[in-house]
Amino acid sequence: MTYFTRFDSQFNDSQMRPENNRPFYAMSRRRRIGIIMLGLMALLLLVWLDHSPIRHSWRPTPELQEQTKAYDYEKYHAKTFAVINVIDGDTIDIGIPDGRYEHTRIRLLGIDAPETKSEQIDVMYFGPEATEFTNKLALGKSVTVYLDTPNPTRGKYGRLLAxxxxxxxxxxxxxxxxxxxxxxxxxxxxxFYNKYRQLQSGARSGKKGLWQNVTPDQLPEWLQ
Known part of the structure; x- marks a missing residue:
């Protein structure tokens, strides 16, 4: 179908390709290693905070975000990994350690799936269907991860945004x-903010998936 294109045609070189991210990749090897080590320590802190009672009141500093970003680009960007678990429609685990964890959890960037795992709210309309679709397309497959250059690589819970x-x-x-x-x-x-809005408009006008029967009260709170 025409609405899917390969990575090289979606991103220009100055946006995403790691070899053209000059502020980091033009550095000397020693300085790059130093930044990567700082990034690793920053990442360990983020992952620890993900499981800490203070995670909701603490936010990383810009310096900490940049150190984590450099580490994440070196480790994940444009690289291929196996999907070993599907949490829900927009969250998956790939088979590479992340801090003290045996896998890396990815939150798919730019989308929000109906909740199925939240402790605060019930399973949302079309949540199980979204999870099953992601299972069908991704579980057990080798996928390539791309990070978004202008933005932080981690969400507020320490998940990789990709x-x-x-x-x-x-x-x-x-x-x-x-x-x-x-x-x-x-x-x-x-x-791809505008593109994703257009894709949603197409699905909505075509009454695909959840758009066939969803009611206003079944939408996520941020859409109501």
């Missing part, structure tokens, strides 16, 4: 939107 490309060249983020399993998340900016 676009995930499937083996057939499609992006999982876009597939979920196009088929009406998730919402375009308008709360945060990213490189």
């Amino acid at each position: 676009y995930v490309q499937l083996p057939d060249g499609r992006f999982l983020n876009e597939a979920l939107l196009t088929e009406g399993y998730v919402y375009a998340d308008s709360r945060f900016s990213h490189s």
Whole structure:
């Protein structure tokens, strides 16, 4: 289908390719290693805070975010990993350690799936269907991870924020939107904000997925 394109045609060189991210990649090897080590320590702190009672009141400083970003780019960007677990429609685990954890948890960037795992709210309309769709497309597959250059690489709970490309060249983020399993998340900016809004509009007008029967009270709070 024409609405899916491969990575090279979606991102220009100055946006995403790691070899052109000059402020980091033009550094000497010793300085890069130093920044990566600082990033690793920053990442360990973020992951610890993810499981700490103070995580809701603490926010990383810009310096800490940049150190983590440099580390994440070196480790994840444009690299391929196996999907070992699907948490819900917009959250997956890939088979590479992250801090003290045996896997890395990815939150798909630019979308919001109906909740199925929240302790605060009940399972939302079309949440199980979104999870099953992500299972079908991604579980057990080798996917390529792309980070969004202008933005932090980690969300407030320490999860990696990424676009995930499937083996057939499609992006999982876009597939979920196009088929009406998730919402375009308008709360945060990213490189494909306008495109994702358009994909959602197409799914909505075509009454695909959740858009066939969803009612206003079934929408996430930020959309109501």
